Structures are given as C-alpha cells and as structure tokens.
Amino acid sequence: MAYTVVGKSINRVDAVAKVTGQAKYTGDFIERDMLVGKILRSPYAHAIVKNIDVSKARALPGVEAVLTYADVPKIKFATAGHPYALDPKHRDKEDRTILTSKARFVGDAIAAVVATDELTAAEALKLIEVEYEVLEPLLTPEAAMREGAPLIHDDCERNILSSYGYEIGAIEEAFQEADYIFEDELETSIVQHCQLENHVSCAYVDSDGRIVIVTSTQIPHIVRRIVGQALGIPWGRVRVIKPCVGGGFGSKQDVCLEPLTALMTLAVGGRPVRLELSREECMIDTRTRHAIKYKIKTGVSKDGKLIGMHIAAISNTGAYASHGHSIAMAGGTKFRILYPMKALKYEPLTVYTNLPVAGAMRGYGSPQITFAVESHLENIARKLGIDPIEFRKKNLVNVGYVDPLNGNTVRSCGIRECIEKGKELIKWDEKKARYKNQAGTKRRGLGMACFSYASGTHPVGLEMAGARIVLNQDGSVQLQIGATEIGQGSDTVFAQMVAEVLGIPVDMVHVISTQDTDITPFDTGAYASRQTYITGMAVAKAALEVKEKILDFVWGMTDIPAHALDIKEQNIVYKHSGEVVMPLAEVALHTYYDTVFARPITSDTSNNARINAFVFGVTFAEVEVDLKTGKIEVLEIYNVHDSGKIINPQLAEGQVHGGVGMGIGYALAEQMLFDEKTGKPLNNNLLDYKMPTIMDIPDIGVAFVETFEPTSPFGCKALGEPPTIPVAPAIRNAVLDATGVAFNRLPMNPQRVFEKFKEAGLI
C-alpha cells in the first residue's frame, strides 16, 4: 500500500518540547505550599512490628502527618496494572495493604510522614521508634518452599503463589517417540528497569472533594481503579493525570506510590503532597525482573525435528504478588508459537521470597524463557552436530498456524527472512570459517537466537482502546487517546496514522499527550507492546469516522456524493482524478459557522480488539572473549525484527537500540545483589549496579523485515518489548561458539566466566 505519512521517519511530536526542557513531567507539577512525603522502611527482610512510637516524629515542627500501618484502610489490594477482571477467579492476588505491620523485604513500607520540606521529613523518619521481632529471611525459592519454612503470606502454602501451567499433546508419548533426549538447567538473575525518571506522584483534594493524583505511570485508568480499591472509596472520586513520563519499562505498569500519596493528602486535609522516590528507593521498592530457574527436557528426532519439550520453571517473585503469577504464564505462552511441536508441557512455580517485589519488565517473562530455550536449542544442535541455524529452521512456524491453547493465529511471519538478513549483516559464513581454528588468549565467536512474541494480551486480557478526534476550525485536528506516551513514541505514530487517513500533514494533528481520567477516553495503558497495534486500531477507526463525516458534509455543500470524494494534501478532491474541490479548511469553517448546517465534526471511538498478532525476530552477535580474565566484549550485534509494517523507521530503530542495550546489560553485567544472610540490598544505586554505559555498547545494527499484518489497519505489529528478548541468548551462544563452554546462568560477568573456564579446563 502506498502511504504518504505512515512509514516515514518524521520527528517525534514531542521532540522539541523534550529537548528544550519545556515538557512537563510529574516533578514539574508544583502547587503552592506543596508538602513532602517520605517513607519509613524496614531494615529487616522478614519481621513483625511489635511496637511503633511516632510521638516524637509528630512533635517535630514542620511535620504535618505521620501514618503507620494502623492508620491505613484494612483492605488488601493488588497492584498489577491489569484490566479489571469481572470473573473473581481471574483477579490479581490481593496481598498487601498500603503500609504494613509485617515487613516482607528490606525496604518494605512501615510508616510514612508528611512534612513541609524534605529535610524535616527525613528528620521525622529518624524519630519514629520501631520495635521488630525478626523472622527468618527466605531469600531463595528453595528456602521458601522448604517444609516448615515460615509463611510470608499466611494463605500461601509453602510460599507458592501460583503453579498454573499447561500441557499440549502428551509429553511422555512424545519422549518415547523421540530418538534423542536432551536436558539442561538454566537460570537468570534479578535485574531492574533503571528508567530515567524515578517513581513520583503528587496528590491533592480538589474543591469537589475528589482526590487528584498527578503521577508518572503507564496506566492512568488502572491507577484510578486501584486507588479506589485500596482506599475503599468510589473509583469516580479519584482523578488521575499522567503528564510526560521519563520511561517505565513495566515498573510503572504497577501501582506503587499512588494509594499512599492519596492517603497522605487525605491526612493533611487535602493539601498537595509530593512523594518522590530516590534512585536507591526506586531500585528496591518498585519492581524488579523475576529471576527464574528452568529445567528443560527435550525430545528430538534423528532428522532434527523437535518432538516434545518439558519445561519446569521456578520463578522468584519476591515479597508481594504484583504480576508474578501472570508473568510465569505469559512467558510460557508467547515463546511457544516459534517452534510448534507435538507436545509441550510447562510447569511453573511462582514463589514468594523476602526480596524486593518482581513485576512487569520489558518482555514480561519472555527474556527469561527465551534465554533458557534458545541456549538449550543451541546445546542440542551442537550435540547433534547440526548447524544451529539449520536446526532452528527445521522447526520454525509457518503462516496459518493456530496456537492450540489460545487460538491466536499466525497471519504474518518473516522469521526466515529475519534469519537470512541477520546472517548476511554479520557475515556469518565468512567469519565462521575464519574463526574455525583459533588459538591464543582472545577468542571470537558468533551466536544467534530467535524469539516470538505477541502484540498485546488477547485472549488472556481485555484489549480496549479509545480515541477521540475533533476537527478544528482551521482544518487541523485534535487527537486524544487513552494510550500513554512514556517515551516510546506512541503519540507520534498515532499522529502519523491520523494524518495518513485524513490527508493532512502531521503538524496539523495536535496530540493531547497528557492523559486525564476525567477527560481522556479509556485505554488500559502502555504495556504488552500493545499500543501501536491495538490503540492504532482505535485511532484509525476514529480517523475514518471523521473522514466519513467530512466527506458527507461536503456532499451536503456541493452535491458531489461522498463516495466520489477523498482528502489529499488538505484538500477535498475527486477520488478518480485528484482534482481539487475545495480546501479542507473551508469545510472545517462551514462545519462550525454555517448558520443552517453547522455541525462540528468529532469522533469518539472505542475498540475492543479481540485479536492478536505474533511478532518474530532474531539477534546475531559476535563476541571476543578474553580467556585470561573472563571478560566478554560484544564486537558486533544485529537485531532483525518482523514487526509488520514499520510506522516510523527512526523511532523503531531507537526502540531497538534501547532494547539491545538492555539485553547486553542482562547478558553480561546487570544483577541485583543481596546480602546472603540478611537480604539487604548491596547495589541499589547506579554506581554499583552495572548497567552498561554508552561506552560499553557497540554500534547496534537494526533491520526490519516488513511483513503486512492483515489484522492491523496499517499492517503493523508489536515492537516495544521484543528487541530485548533474544539478545542475552545470542551473546551466550556466541561465547559458546568462541570457547566451547556452555553457560547456563546470567549474567556472564568476568568472574563467573573465568571460574567456568577453569572448571571446563580451558585455562
């Protein structure tokens, strides 16, 4: 299809505002006499508060309120940013109160103060006296599941939050049919999002007595509901405003601060309060990525076909449920479309421990399982003596395949082309030959890994999106969406879509970037790589409706039937000849001011997308390994994606750059560390937590295989999370290629790599 705006690298609609510092974030929301909130955190990983005395803190001049667990509603609520489930069985686990009398990790919120300024608030925290009864900290799933271990939450036996899995086909039969059986154990580490903007919320009570919360979130409409639930008040009494957001990666697909901020303003008679976490707090008391251990057993036929796979997973979800149960399931679902096989059994255990809460993070369980499966398949190929790429190709999915459990269908699939493109970009064959017989202390190798993912959550979750368009008096339009721009560029691609449908330039589409639950149409928010695909459907629908109304209006003005008309370059034209009938601006004026026929044109649309689209892609990596130190350097890396039609290539490329950077950190360096006895965090700051810097990331090669996804009005599919997913296993497979040593644990930091080389007798 020939597009004029879609598919072009136009500038972000918010670029100038962000670069010049004019964009307003939650931290820029300043009310007169704004108070400051701060949280008192438990120094113990597992402890019961025996006694708490806040009298001294309360007496400190400048302290306006002190809250403890005794002052919060006795209501348990769930924080995961999911649409509400009408079916009680499908609701998220309600396992926390706003403040707690039982600390479940180091940093758990016990009490809070509201004061006139930061220093007073910090001083007040020191004056709160707490007496704890310290319990045994359970820092690993194994410890937590041990017979007789103390319970972190009373209603979860052996501290198991959930064990919901599935079996497709008959796994034991498949193993009998197989010629070979292979087994591996693999594990990943706890990492953190490290988004630029820390978590921050402000709240006050407005003149109608409603609570207004300005917050850095991915999910404003869900925040409204959860604050209502947590406080036990009608949801309509809460108004949530989301200004510009400095990144989230899933940590803001969760309701971390808002209920407490709301409670704080209520405690001071509705005066405005700001609650902002420091980086150190953000890294322990928002969300992390689940560390998951896998045991995989796979049956393969002589000719390299996968017959059956059994995956047992143990996921460390930390102190509260958040998204834990759902992540184990999502990860176990989205990967399986890539290599359909006769039988697949997935048995996950999601286990509470006394560590920070794990939740949604870019890829939502897929980076973990993809690391495990793609490493495992690489091991198998090598043992079978089959080229690892050929081995994968033998087992890849085809268009038309239907997932046997959820019914989602593969309607577009460019994975084979992605692989070919990646091979070519990295010069696979040439380098493979060159690196065949290496000696010396530095060894090079090539590796790759594939992934599959989905566009949104259907059929597990509701995929509702809303868009509203108003035709302005000058022929420009106003676009409102419920979907949230959090830095990924969604506002820009929506503007492109509207411009495309309406035949106007992008700068005539004014996107209202702020979501306000009082005003903005309903949308579940930024997660699951859903917005361009799912919200794009609502945006296209609204734009088409506006276009239809415009052409109908022109019909009334000119007697030319609407079906003979089109809009091109801000003009109403004859569809067949392109001849100009009149400028769109003239029509717009008439819609407002024609004394007889005036009827301003708007559309207010919701779309319940009961559909999904699979995306695919691959990372190719070349590494150099220093055998003497264990240091791995990524020399070249390429991500090739099938995300359908790319709406804005430059934004898409940026998305891939960020994702690959995150993947490199995951592969080589990042890991949250805790004292092995007490569970105290050791590196909850950006100096000791080794996120890669720009100096550590090589040039990143990006390519797209643009299939056309028929379920999307513009042929697009998901791209938000996917770039992170296959990076770590590709690097791991490259290290295996370079050294012959098969790593089964992330991150592959120098010490671990060195120790493993020693163990393998390489040095």
Add this chain to the structure above:
Amino acid sequence: MPRQYLFATSPADCLAMLAAHPGARLIAGGTDLVIDLKEGKRQIHTLVDITRIPGLKIIAEENGKIILGGAATHTQVSTSGLIREKLPALAAAAAAVGSPQIRNAGTLGGNVVNAQPAADTAVALVALGAVATILRREGERQVPVEELYEGVGLSKVDASREILTRFTVELWGEGEGSAFARLSPRRALSLPMLNVAVRVQVVEGRCTRARICIAPVAPQPFLCEEAARVLIGQEPTADVIARAAAAAKAAARPRDSLLRGSSAYRKDMTAVLVTRALTAAFSRATGRKIEMDVE
C-alpha cells in the same frame, strides 16, 4: 551540612582560612567529599575551595622531574601530552576514572587524600614513586605517596589544616617505561575490581629498577616489592614476567566481595594484570614487543 564556602587564592590563604574556621576542611573537585557530606559521614562547617589557587593545577617538567599540582584534574592529566609521553601509566589511570564529568572535577590530590585503596591515579602515583609536598602553617614536608596512608579512607594528610600542593615524579631517564592495567565490569563509571600500575627501567638489556603497585589487595595501594625483586638484574622475557606475576599473586591479599569480586578471582587476576602491565611497560622501555603467550 556546611554553612560557608570560601575560595582560597593561595596555599597560605587556604591554611589561614582553615585555621580561622574551626570545623573547616578543604575541598577540591568535591567528587568524594560531597558524597561523604550528603551521607552525613563528616560534620563540616566551612569548605575551603582550592581549585582557584594559581599554580595548583600545574603540569610541567622541571630539572628532570615532572611536577603535578595537587589540584590537577584527571582530565588535565589524561590529556596532557607530557604525561602521556613520560608517564603513560598515570595518563591511563587518570583516563580510567569515572566519567568525563568526574574527570573534569576530580583531582589527583583528592584521589590520594581520600585514601581509598584502589583509587586509580593514587595507584599510578605510588608505582611511579611520586613524592607529595604538603604544607601546613608550621612548615612543609615531602612524603612518598605510599607513606600517606593510615588505613582504608584514612590519610596522613589532614585536610582540615594541611594542603597537598604538588606531586613530584623523578624521571629515570633512558630505558624507562610505565603502564597501567585495570579490570572493571564496565568501561565507565566503574570502580576497579583490580588495578595495577608498574614502572620499570631497562639498562643494557637488564631490568635495573621496578615498582609494581596493585589494588585493592590491601588496605592501601600495595607496592609489591616481592614481585619487583624478581625482575631486578634480569632480562625482561616472558618467563621473567610470569615469575614476577606469580610473586605478585602470592603476595596479594584481596578481600571477598560480592560487588567487586571474590578473593580467589582477584588473586588470579593479579597475575594477569601484572603480566599485562609489565609486558606493556617493558615494551615501552625497550622498544621491543614481548611475546605474551606464557601469560
């Protein structure tokens, strides 16, 4: 939290300001001190800034010696043509510190007086045999850098009444070479898991002088005489280097740290980094490449 921030215009002025304000301390780039203040580790009333004192950022060669001002920044040191040519170990160490912003602010004096065992330029200065000039109102003293340490984070320079004005490094002349090697989990903003600086001299094919400094394997930058001794009088071959590296490994006592690496790993790495640094230094000293295969 400090209540006063003063700028000294000369070392004497600085000492007078320190004396006049009880609870005063001098500040250079502030990249260590400000963090300490924020964390409440020091109670300081007045800060005396020395970065505007003329001459305190000097980098020059005088009478066969390299002079480095106490407030010379890491950026200055790492980009100085003189230092890169004559003291490459120090240039490399300065280039490894933190990030561009930290290097623009952080100074050699601060790196030494902050007294962390693995401070990059301090390790290089120890290997180079730098001597510090320290002023106090009662007078001046000259102390080799390795003798300025009293314990982890404790310096014999008392920054509430003394100022370190310069470092002096004597040039050894013909046949000298130095090098720096560092292992860190990422390329910027990363304190070293291990760093090594070496300085050697080769006269008529034999090593006549050697200094090897390793960190963090002791409470202060560790000047490893056991390893240096192996080299003296020897031809700098791969085999000799390997023996020196083995001696260094045997002498090093790194701690176990979840953040910085295990003791065993860092002991192994001591041998690797000492080998690499010595190989580079001897190559510079002799103009010949040394085969590394015995590493």
